[in-house]
Amino acid sequence: MQDCTSILLDRHQLGRGFMVRTYWANAERICRPGQFFLLRCGTGWTPYLRRSLFPAGIEQHGLAFWGDPAQDAAIAWLLAQPDGSPLDLIGPLGNGYVVHPQHRRLLLLAEASRLAALLALVGPHLARQGSVGLFLEAPTAADLLVPAALPPAVEYVTATADGSAGETGHLAEALMRGLAWADLVCVAGSRALMRRLRELVPEARMGLRHGFVQALAPVSLACGVGACLSCLVESGTRHGWHRACLRGPVFDLVELAL
Amino acid sequence: MTTSSSSGNLVQASTAGAQPVDLAPGHKRGLLLSNPVLLAAGIVGYGDAVAPGLDLDQLGGFVTAPITRRAWRRRPPQVIEVPGGILWRRGPWNPGVRRVIRDHAATWKRSFAAVIAHVAGDDPDDIAAVAGVLEDLPGVSGLELDVPGGPRHDPDRAADLIWAAREAADLPVLARLPLAAPDALVQAVLSAGADALVIAQPPPGVSVLEQAGERFLGGLHGPGLVSLVAARLGELATWVEVPLVACGGVHEPAHALTYLAAGGSAVQVDTAAWVDPRLPGRVAQALSD
Numbered sequence: 269m270q271d272c273t274s275i276l277l278d279r280h281q282l283g284r285g286f287m288v289r290t291y292w293a294n295a296e297r298i299c300r301p302g303q304f305f306l307l308r309c310g311t312g313w314t315p316y317l318r319r320s321l322f323p324a325g326i327e328q329h330g331l332a333f334w335g336d337p338a339q340d341a342a343i344a345w346l347l348a349q350p351d352g353s354p355l356d357l358i359g360p361l362g363n364g365y366v367v368h369p370q371h372r373r374l375l376l377l378a379e380a381s382r383l384a385a386l387l388a389l390v391g392p393h394l395a396r397q398g399s400v401g402l403f404l405e406a407p408t409a410a411d412l413l414v415p416a417a418l419p420p421a422v423e424y425v426t427a428t429a430d431g432s433a434g435e436t437g438h439l440a441e442a443l444m445r446g447l448a449w450a451d452l453v454c455v456a457g458s459r460a461l462m463r464r465l466r467e468l469v470p471e472a473r474m475g476l477r478h479g480f481v482q483a484l485a486p487v488s489l490a491c492g493v494g495a496c497l498s499c500l501v502e503s504g505t506r507h508g509w510h511r512a513c514l515r516g517p518v519f520d521l522v523e524l525a526l
Numbered sequence: 527m528t529t530s531s532s533s534g535n536l537v538q539a540s541t542a543g544a545q546p547v548d549l550a551p552g553h554k555r556g557l558l559l560s561n562p563v564l565l566a567a568g569i570v571g572y573g574d575a576v577a578p579g580l581d582l583d584q585l586g587g588f589v590t591a592p593i594t595r596r597a598w599r600r601r602p603p604q605v606i607e608v609p610g611g612i613l614w615r616r617g618p619w620n621p622g623v624r625r626v627i628r629d630h631a632a633t634w635k636r637s638f639a640a641v642i643a644h645v646a647g648d649d650p651d652d653i654a655a656v657a658g659v660l661e662d663l664p665g666v667s668g669l670e671l672d673v674p675g676g677p678r679h680d681p682d683r684a685a686d687l688i689w690a691a692r693e694a695a696d697l698p699v700l701a702r703l704p705l706a707a708p709d710a711l712v713q714a715v716l717s718a719g720a721d722a723l724v725i726a727q728p729p730p731g732v733s734v735l736e737q738a739g740e741r742f743l744g745g746l747h748g749p750g751l752v753s754l755v756a757a758r759l760g761e762l763a764t765w766v767e768v769p770l771v772a773c774g775g776v777h778e779p780a781h782a783l784t785y786l787a788a789g790g791s792a793v794q795v796d797t798a799a800w801v802d803p804r805l806p807g808r809v810a811q812a813l814s815d
Binding site for chain 2: 495
């Protein structure tokens with residue numbers, strides 16, 4: 269973990285959101301998907317806190333952050349800065365997703381607002397000749413990631429609350445098939461999504477075993493270093509409470525009390 | 527510069543020219559800091575939650591997160607942003623004194639910065655129990671207690687809490703007062719033997735959460751507090767004889783200079799250190815120039 273003056277390289281539109289690329293020395297070596305960075309938006313005190321950002325892409329010497337400026341204040345602030353601007357970033361923080369070589373079939377499940385944290389898993393897994401299925405839920409079709417933004421090898425399954433694209437409501441049958449197919453699930457979404465997944469996995473897999481689902485804890489990260497305790501998550505086992513910014517924010521789903 | 531702290535640790539003051547300060551000149555142990563910059567209660571947890579770029583060795587000390595006699599886990603802490611700062615509803619959430627010591631005593635023993643344990647509780651017996659356990663712990667240089675305030679403040683009860691800590695532990699006691707503490711409350715705390723006063727606890731603030739429509743009550747942190755704290759500090763400095771420690775509002779070195787000019791002997795930097803981890807070091811440097 270380090271604090272560093274990063275540099276904003278460029279940005280381009282991707283679906284409703286924008287992908288913002290920044291320089292970060294040796295990013296590929298030191299950063300894992302699911303870890304986060306804290307961005308200070310300006311030098312003043314409005315907004316007061318740093319914003320947490322999850323890399324959507326990790327390159328040899330660069331990080332890419334994706335988000336919708338209408339929903340994400342950090343992305344909105346980044347987009348207002350010219351290319352070449354210095355950025356005050358701290359990170360990488362916490363513990364991210366862990367994909368081992370034996371994991372061949374990777375299922376990514378997200379709600380659109382939390383998708384960014386999963387996108388950085390796609391490229392490296394495909395490069396290892398693995399298979400990726402991306403299952404995405406959103407309020408409406410406009411909130412979905414455009415299929416062209418994904419490599420063709422990615423199986424892309426969607427559901428929208430208003431039925432404007434994919435399944436209507438929540439992912440159900442397709443997700444059950446996906447859970448039966450996958451040997452690792454990485455999820456990022458709300459507490460409700462985590463609860464639903466906890467019910468579905470035992471049906472699809474004859475039980476929820478440790479190590480099968482890695483979940484990004486649905487908490488806000490305020491100080492990011494374990495002091496404010498606003499990211500406490502209760503353990504589903506006997507281990508009490510954990511600071512998600514230190515112990516997580518990615519946990520085994522078995523370990524989360526939801 | 528190397529000097530000996532009250533706990534017996536060697537305090538390495540890496541801020542050239544920083545002036546040591548004793549926050550408990552009336553106590554036989556004293557509470558000697560290598561420089562007058564501390565971190566407020568809980569800003570680095572128990573010394574285990576330090577943002578990259580924040581160098582504790584540059585500072586005079588830090589105040590731990592709250593420590594109670596038994597584990598206190600009733601309502602998880604929360605932070606929300608408000609105009610000009612944040613509301614932090616922290617409460618005394620902690621695993622209890624035994625667990626805190628088990629997990630953090632080794633860190634405190636190694637700390638170059640003085641460690642001041644923030645003892646929390648409403649009952650003098652609980653305060654005494656925690657203070658007694660902390661007394662002989664290597665690395666703990668002093669205790670800080672929050673003095674209950676608000677409309678139902680009770681000088682006698684406040685004095686009982688301070689007295690309980692003084693009786694149970696031979697450590698300097700810092701009393702952190704509510705910003706609006708009346709003089710009668712201050713006098714009671716001083717009479718009970720507080721070695722220094724910390725001005726002030728984060729004042730309570732309220733915001734209505736948009737989505738839930740709930741009232742959110744938490745301690746207010748932000749640069750707007752500087753003028754309030756400085757004003758109260760100036761009032762107390764006219765008649766209080768123990769050292770005064772300014773707490774809250776420091777978001778740039780000039781704020782700390784304002785506090786010292788108003789009569790403070792030391793300053794506690796609080797949540798600004800999360801956002802700008804190098805700020806406390808810059809404050810220490812500014813106070814040494």
